[in-house]
Amino acid sequence: MSNKKRVAVLGAGKMGLGIAQLFATQGHEVKVIYVYDDKTRYDAREVIRGNLEVLAENEALTKEEIPAILNRVSFVDEPEEIADFADIVFECIVEKLEVKQEYFARMDRIFPESTILATNTSAISITEIAEKSVHKERIIGTHYWNPAYLIPLVEVIRTKYVSDAVVQATYDLLAEAGKKPVIVKKDVPGFLANRMQHALFREALSIIEQDIAEPQDVDDAIKYGFGMRLGICAPVEVMDMGGLDLTYNIHEYLFPHIESSKEPSRLLTDNIKEGNLGFKTGKGLMTWSKEDVAKANKELTEGLIKVARALGRL
DSSP states (O other): OOOOOOEEEEOOSHHHHHHHHHHHHTTOOEEEEOOTTHHHHSOHHHHHHHHHHHHHHTTSSOGGGHHHHHHTEEEESOGGGGTTTOSEEEEOOOSOHHHHHHHHHHHHHHSOTTSEEEEOOSSSOHHHHTTTOSOGGGEEEEEEOSSTTTOOEEEEEOOSSOOHHHHHHHHHHHHHTTOEEEEEOSOOTTTTHHHHHHHHHHHHHHHHHTTSSOHHHHHHHIIIIIHHHHTTSOHHHHHHHHOHHHHHHHHHHHGGGSOOOSSOOHHHHHHHHTTOOBTTTTBSSSBOOHHHHHHHHHHHHHHHHHHHHHTTOO
C-alpha cells in the first residue's frame, strides 16, 4: 500500500493547478475542487498537460510519464464530495479575507480533524483566516511561489493557534515532495520572502523615480550582478563571508540614502492612474508587445528549469 498522502487543492487557478501538478508528479493522488468559474475559464487538465509538456521538452521529465501524472489528478465541484479523501487541503482562491474565512469554516466542518487545512495566501494573516473555524490548530500557511511546480521554496507559516504536530507534518510532506520548506515563526505581513522581495522592489522603483537608472538597467544590474549569486550565497552568508564589520560600515554610510517610504511609490500610483498595468495592458514601467509577453513567460519557465538543474534542485 502506498504511503503517499492524499492531497486536495481548493481552486483551479494557476497556483492551484501548479500545486496539483507538483504532488501528482511526486506520486500523490490529487483532487482539485473547482470554485467560481474555474470549470469554464479553461480546460484545467490541458493546462497541466501543457506545463508537463514544457518540462518534457526541457528534459525535466519524459513524455512517457505524462499520462500517469495526469491520471492522478481528478476534479470535483464541491469540498463535500471528498470529505473522506483528503489528508491535506491546499487553498488557492481569491485573496479576500472574508471569502477565505468562510471557506475554511466550511472545510473545518466537512473534513475530519486529522485533515490539515493549508492556505496559499501571499498577503493575508493566516491567524485571521482561521478565526471563524473551530479547529484552528490544524490551519496553517503554506505559501508557494509561482510556478509552484518549479520554485522549490514553500513558506510554512505558524499561527498563534497551529499545533506543533501540524507544522511538522506539513514540513515533512513538502520536503518529501521535493520542496524546500522554511518555517516562518510569526504570522507577520509579507511572511518571510515577500518582505525581502518588496524591500528590493521599493528601492528599484526609487532608483527609477530619482532618474538614477532606466528600468531595463535596474533589472540588468540584478540579473547580471548579485542576482546570479543569490541562489548560491544569500544575504546572511554574504554578510558573514565579507565580515559584519564591513557590512556595518557600508550600512552606516548607505542607509541614510536608501528609500524608506512607508507608502507605495508614486511611480506605481501614477502609472496605475494612466492605465499602465504591465503585461496585461502592454505598458507598465516598460513597454510590452504580445510577442514580448509570450517570450518573457517562456524564458521564465525554461530559465527556471535550467537554473534548478544547474543548482541540483530539479
